Amino acid sequence: MDSIKIALQYILPKHFLSRLVGKFAAAELGSVTTAGIKWFIKQYKIDMSEAAKPEPEAYKTFNDFFTRALKDGIRPIEQDKDIMVHPVDGAVSQLGPIESGNIFQAKGHSYTSLALLGGDQKDAARFEDGDFATIYLAPKDYHRIHMPITGTLSKMTYVPGDLFSVNPLTAQNVPGLFARNERVVAIFETDIGPMAMVLVGATIVASIETVWAGTVTPPTGKQVFSWDYPTEGPEALTLEKGAEMGRFKLGSTVVMLWGNDAIENFVEGVEPGETTRMGQPFARIDD
DSSP states (O other): OHHHHHHHHHHSOHHHHHHHHHHHHHSOOTHHHHHHHHHHHHHHTOOGGGBSSOOGGGOSSHHHHHTOOBOTTSSOOOOOTTEEEOOSSEEEEEEEEOBTTEEEEETTEEEEHHHHTTSOHHHHHTTTTOEEEEEEOOTTSOOEEEOSSOEEEEEEEEEOOBOOOOSHHHHHHSTTHHHHBOEEEEEEEETTEEEEEEEEOOTTOOEEEETTTEEEOOOSSSOOEEEEOOSSSTTOOEEOTTOEEEEEESOOEEEEEEOTTSEEEEOTTOOTTOEEOTTSEEEEEOO
């Protein structure tokens, strides 16, 4: 059965289906939207008591519901300046060192930081011999993405690609999954060096949004697009630790990269398969 699920992903028109679902998710359909939200809550056992608006009827579109805000204070941010925090609610897929430019995906599979970041050698070189972490967001999770550490935006890159599912089964069976799917790469300058936050698209993910650019609409064609941003002066965008930096409109995965000697160690209990909660301790910064 698993092999059939994987084979179907190669055959199905993933972009067409994703854009079609995206139109529904963005539409204000009244009772139809509410019914869909109620079904989703029941199907995925979503804890709406954590939501700022717990009633399904409060959301005009499915996207509004899916990117719902949480109640104030329900995800406290660890304040220790030497601790990096989880950027999302989800589960750790993999984490560890970047070895000779390679990032571990799953048993038998890896991909390069060069491919993940869109093919820019200078960008990839900044993360040579650094560390990475991959976190998977399930449909039930909170889908806003936050800063694990304070950083100033220096570059954003849109990388076109496929739209395979990013669930654990697919990660174990599709080579180079996160470097072949459509994605948005944001590079930040931090006190411990560069940090890349890669927001990976997936099947049925209608769009990816950042707080500075809004919805990053996939351009037509197969070209990589990049935007540079000032890191000094009044136009520089600095986001504090715990601040929102983006959203997934229908779930996916975040891959983070850090440079050499940026991280001393991931905190105890942070390992593949473990649940993450935004704002909780993730890694200790190397002084």
